Amino acid sequence: MWLRSLKTLPCLEAFTKFSRSPWLLQACYFSDVSYKKTKLAPLQERRMIDRFRLRAKGGDGGNGCCSFRRSRHDRRGRPDGGNGGRGGDVILECSTAVWDLSCLQHHINARRGGNGTPKNMIGSRGADKVVLVPVGTVIHLVEGEIPSSVEKKSSGSLDPWDIPGTLDFDSFDSSQQSPSTSKIGKLEKTDNTSDVSAPSYKPNVKESARTSPVEVFTRFSPSRDKSRTQHEAHDFLKEHRCSDWEDWDGKSNASGSECEEDMEHTELVQYNVAELTEPGQRIIVARGGDGGMGNVRSAKGSKMRKDNDFNVEVSDDDDFASLNIGLPGSEVVFLLELKSIADVGLVGMPNAGKSTLLGALSRAKPTVGHYAFTTLRPNLGNLIYDDISITVADIPGIIRGAHENRGLGHAFLRHIERTKVLAYVVDLAAAIDDKKGIPPWEQLKDLILELESYCEGLSNRPSLVVANKIDEVGTEEVYEELRQRVPGVPIFPVCAVLEEGIPKLKAGLKMLVNGEESSRLKLDGIMTD
Ligand SMILES: Nc1nc2c(ncn2[C@@H]2O[C@H](COP(=O)(O)OP(=O)(O)OP(=O)(O)O)[C@@H](O)[C@H]2O)c(=O)[nH]1
Structure with a gap:
């Protein structure tokens, strides 16, 4: 009733006559109706x-x-x-x-x-x-x-x-x-x-x-x-x-x-x-x-x-x-x-540069941040090399004690259960100078322990090590030490940000996926202090 009486008002009548957008009219009558269009969160930010x-x-x-x-x-x-x-x-x-x-x-x-x-x-x-x-x-x-x-x-x-x-x-x-x-x-x-x-x-x-x-x-x-x-x-x-x-x-x-x-x-x-x-x-x-x-x-x-x-x-x-x-x-x-199905699983501690590496290996555009646990859900990328297509999965960072639900826990490891190959990504610069990070060989040891505590035998598959952040000052010596402490497994020094060392890494991954190489990283193969 009151709406009708409102309509009879001369100004509103004129408005009704000349306005061509019905939603404007509705908004006029029902001012509490919200017409704001909601934006969907980008895929990366949505929780998996x-x-x-x-x-x-x-x-x-x-x-x-x-x-x-x-x-x-x-x-x-x-x-x-x-x-x-x-x-x-x-x-x-x-x-x-x-x-x-x-x-x-x-x-x-x-x-x-x-x-x-x-x-x-x-x-x-x-x-x-x-x-x-x-x-x-x-x-x-x-x-x-x-x-x-x-x-x-x-x-x-x-x-x-x-x-x-x-x-x-x-x-x-x-x-x-x-x-x-x-x-x-x-x-x-x-x-x-x-x-x-x-x-x-x-x-x-x-x-x-x-x-x-x-x-x-x-x-x-x-x-x-x-x-x-x-x-x-x-x-x-x-x-x-x-x-x-x-x-x-x-x-x-x-x-x-x-x-x-x-x-x-x-x-x-x-x-x-x-x-x-x-x-x-x-x-x-x-x-x-x-x-x-x-x-x-x-x-x-x-x-x-x-x-x-x-x-x-x-x-x-x-x-x-x-x-x-x-x-x-x-x-x-x-x-x-x-359980995602990928050929290669990128495993590493937070901030090791896994997401950056995935972006360098494929066309994937995962979120990269200079803080730990930027990656909250697994990301998949497709690496095309020599006419073969390899799927690479980047999973959130794993820290020591993840099996006790520290960090993001280790539930995400289910996504690498089916991968053929594991690529351990370590941060060469984590412990140099006065940084209080973990040395790369210790990172590898912790990662294997976490994988094994999630599922026995999970680490027992063809693997290689990606030594990232080789561009940082003082990492050359760390890389040399890493090679001596972890013999028997191919180690690829890369700079994921500048995409240096990526072609060699792609070739190494292809050999592992095709079964031409079958080296495995084992706990007793790592020399720690
Ligand atoms: N100097 C240098 N910095 C790098 C390199 N690769 C990655 N970074 C930096 O390291 C930080 C962490 O990179 P991310 O790719 O987010 O690392 P992540 O392992 O995915 O981290 P989480 O999401 O926490 O698991 C970012 O600030 C990157 O810019 C590199 O090759 N050299």
């Missing part, structure tokens, strides 16, 4: 989400229809209710279009199948929900059934008219849980991993045809699973919730009761259920439920059942009701973890 908890639910099956087709000649009518459609699946697809897990939602539900209709028409199949995840995503299972396989993306679209008429009538029991529901529920902590690889649920013929794995990557590594004790699982979850896993259940500050609830999961986490390492790979994480049967089929089904099981008295109504309702889709809870 590399762990994520996700609950997925397959779509429920549609209900079967109960209908009778009556005619002049058939007063009682014939059943002609169609089956309900199958619910959609939740599918994770590996893609290069996403680089971390920040675009995911914590709850993902596939669409429900359509209900059956008269004239024996089946309901439509529920739409699948395809979620894109980055290359290098590892799936850890918290609750639900383990997805059976990872498959390559099929070129053909899924069958939209998946008829749920493949229920096994002979073995069907109304008290029995549906195939889909039997998959729901908490997994028992099991030592027998073969149980995991052979789920009790046998998909029907259509499903198995559709999901037949082209390339199975599902990894059940018993050694690793066993080595992860309950204590480790506890730490894992605690770390996720309390430190950098803000997105655990979508809340940064979990309340006490929630914490307790989450702790229940600690016994149930199964690690490395599957890995998505190639673009186009897909895995069905939650299956849609089968549709209920229309009265055409259920009449047939109940008759068959009565013939087989004549001692049990079941009323037609009860029987039909149980068959008619669509089955619920399966539900699973996953932890997704991203």
Whole structure:
């Protein structure tokens, strides 16, 4: 009302008449509306989400229809209710279009199948929900059934008219849980991993045809699973919730009761259920439920059942009701973890010049700063040398005691777990003159110790040493001493800022990646005081 009265004011009327921008008018009427355009933070400054908890639910099956087709000649009518459609699946697809897990939602539900209709028409199949995840995503299972396989993306679209008429009538029991529901529920902590690889649920013929794995990557590594004790699982979850896993259940500050609830999961986490390492790979994480049967089929089904099981008295109504309702889709809870895949991992202390080096080796433009811990998330760069492409990962700096959560901790080391080659970047100028830094050979020792405390054997891979900041005064002598103290491993003196020594370093990296050279830096190969 008051707006109308305002409009009648002569000045506003004139304004309305001559103004051509509607938002200006709105701003005039509703002055509290903000029209400031928000700017997205640059990619480098955005925090990388590399762990994520996700609950997925397959779509429920549609209900079967109960209908009778009556005619002049058939007063009682014939059943002609169609089956309900199958619910959609939740599918994770590996893609290069996403680089971390920040675009995911914590709850993902596939669409429900359509209900059956008269004239024996089946309901439509529920739409699948395809979620894109980055290359290098590892799936850890918290609750639900383990997805059976990872498959390559099929070129053909899924069958939209998946008829749920493949229920096994002979073995069907109304008290029995549906195939889909039997998959729901908490997994028992099991030592027998073969149980995991052979789920009790046998998909029907259509499903198995559709999901037949082209390339199975599902990894059940018993050694690793066993080595992860309950204590480790506890730490894992605690770390996720309390430190950098803000997105655990979508809340940064979990309340006490929630914490307790989450702790229940600690016994149930199964690690490395599957890995998505190639673009186009897909895995069905939650299956849609089968549709209920229309009265055409259920009449047939109940008759068959009565013939087989004549001692049990079941009323037609009860029987039909149980068959008619669509089955619920399966539900699973996953932890997704991203492990970047790179050929070379740059490892070094803060301020050693890793980001500068990555910029010199590739076209990447990571943030460089003269203070420690400039790099807060792993950066990837692509090095092209002699027509071969090498991916280089720069991870945040690691300090002595990182395994005790000092600095940024060592959780980032997961990003170099899969690298073929390690390049240890040391700062030659850290301890010269009156600087109180760590000498390069000590830096190497600390780095190896931290790598090993994160994961045993992580440092045991082809490696070289990059002696950075050779341009600084007095570093020549330090470099000579480094060569004597660390024999048997190629050391490349470089000045990352001026890009000096970079071509030789590129050649060295290429030889290691190609397997032409296989020197490894070991703790006993470093002579310290
Ligand atoms: N003199 C000299 N300074 C360098 C060289 N390379 C890097 N720097 C400087 O060292 C500082 C740290 O460089 P960064 O590339 O950010 O080091 P970083 O290892 O990525 O550091 P974090 O992000 O903390 O892990 C910056 O001020 C660089 O300018 C070099 O070759 N010579």
